Amino acid sequence: MKVLRYSTQIHKWVGLVVGIQVLFWVGGGLVMTAIPIETVRSEHRLKSPTPAALLLDQALPLTEIARLSGVAPAKAELKSTQRGPAWILTPVEGAPVTVAAATGRPFAPMTANEAAALAVAAYRGEAAPRPAVLLDPAPKETGREGPIWRVDFQDAERTAFYLSPQTGEVVTRRSAVWRFYDFFWRLHILDFKNGENFNHPLLIGLTLLTLSIVVTGFILLWIRLARDLKTARAVRAARRKAAA
Template identity: 40%
Template sequence: MLNGIWAKIHKWLALLMALQILAWFASGLFFAWYPIERVRSEHMKAEAPAAPVALDAAASGLAALGREGVTGERVELRVLLGRTVALVTPREGRPRLYDLASGRAASPISALAAARIAEADHEGDLRAAQVIAVTANDSEYRAALPAWRVDFDDGEGRSIYVAADTGAVTARRSTLWRVYDFLWGLHIMDWRAHENFNSWLLVVTTVLGLIIVVSGIVLLPSRLGFTGWLRRKRAFRSTDRSI
């Protein structure tokens, strides 16, 4: 009787959960197969030595910005496209780049500058195929805005995102990453944003999957014939005692 109840639970829950269980196993296999570094296109990032910053020129440039009334909570010096720049981050508001040689604001950067930054970041000598302005986050890009999406015709659907305010590469995407992200959405059952893995839907579905596993374990002795063998053994002992 008890085995019959467990069998029904196991059968109907497995039927109800079949597609999601398939999605869990298929996506899990995909995640295990591809290294995350490849998914993130880290293997296509160009090796570039850090460019030295001329501190004397930077100091005079910063002094000129100070005389112009430029203030910030944090200042970072870097070399961007061969020019020494200062990234000034205020307490509130968007960060801004300044060319320390001219004292002029260098951000938001242009589409041409974003293409050059992406080309320098990408391994090899490929040129940008197109540059698209990004003004809103979506399932593919969730980082600093506004930004530029720089696409490459490399056979792998490669896209590099460059923040317009800082000139920094904020994301690298490819066809492999998009497939990974789609499967991740199926895996955590967040089909829209692909990022919420604390939903009640996932919790309830996982509990049901756990019940399927437990009921399968309970039914395992019966399916292997152990229960029938034990029943026959007890019947034989009972018969033997009665003789």
Template identity: 40%
Template sequence: MKPIVFFRKFHKWLGLIIGIQVLFWAAGGFVMTFFDIEEVRGEHTTAKQEPFTLNQPVVVTAQQAISQIDFAPETITLKGFLGEPVWVAQGQDKQAIIDAATGERLSPLDESLARQVALADFSGDGELAELNLLSEELGEVRGKGLPIWQAQFNDSDNTRVYISPQNGEVVARRNDTWRVFDFFWMLHIMDYKNRTDFNHPLVVFAALLALFMTLSGLYLVIKMVFLKPKRANPRKA
């Protein structure tokens, strides 16, 4: 079989096998460059937080705060929480918030505190429509830990704010723009389960096939366009 015939068949079958994924890569690349990353992350509806300052006296010492928790912390830090000073204790896989003025343990956050955190974080055009404590993992907050508070707003972009009940922090912001972005990100990296791994064997194999398809197409172009043999001129009668 001549090389040109082999590469024609090789290129055709590779195109059939990997062509759809190449289309997904192109579409994913377009979508990911089309959307403003700040809009994807929900930063345009995030309220600006005032920097934490110690305007109020810290009555409870770090040692007194530690006595209120049931684990041995590795670190304990003074931070601002809803405008008030709190101690945040951090262990290997545990966290706790202690009010620095009263010594009361605030974590895990109850519904009232979670609501305050959600409202303080959101600056969009909608209102808080629903607040739920999730105990089962949801796809759009993969790896953020459970349980987790989900605050659903009724704005035009269906924003959801996710709050850790252990440290009171907003750990994720999701909206319809993010969901479209995430879908095409999944197609782009070919991780259809966790949508986080972009160098797994499947995508490496697909990229290798796409490379071979490109090289074979390049060979055909060079061979048929630039190295095309010239036809002999017919003899004049």
């Protein structure tokens, strides 16, 4: 029977090609469902920030800030930070610029001791911090550009806080759990460069091949069930004939 022969061959050889990737998909799916995303993001290690009063009398008007900073903002945000009030100025083109709201100038350079103190203040837990390190450029895992402070904590997850060198805010968090999760995520979508693209030809091609395994598997199952049913009917007919 040609359908049976072709389905068997497709099922066997395609299964050999994509079997390992199917294993990665299943393993990655298990990891991503077994580990809560809040744990991956180290949300349990970050204290809820206490809202600080924004003293407007300490902040210069936006027009003065624009003049002092030399930035003509298309968008501006006045916010309270760990190092005092700040204006976040976003020009029409280019990256946002952060300046102290009281002076219109960039914040003074942050020291390692200050970075460590701010990280400890934001950390939930009893683990001791390691010395703060200024990284320039920021590691790829942060998804950010430019310099960034890193403070590692000696907890079970090996939590790392990344802090803005301007405002001292914890802008992102990473840990051994996040890196474990990220490894399986990259295996899952087959994007080992950025871990973001799940529309590339390799993944689409393997998904189509896997679909062919499922389809041919159903064909083989249908043929097998039809054969078994036919055999069962023949056996019952033979027994009735023998009994008669």
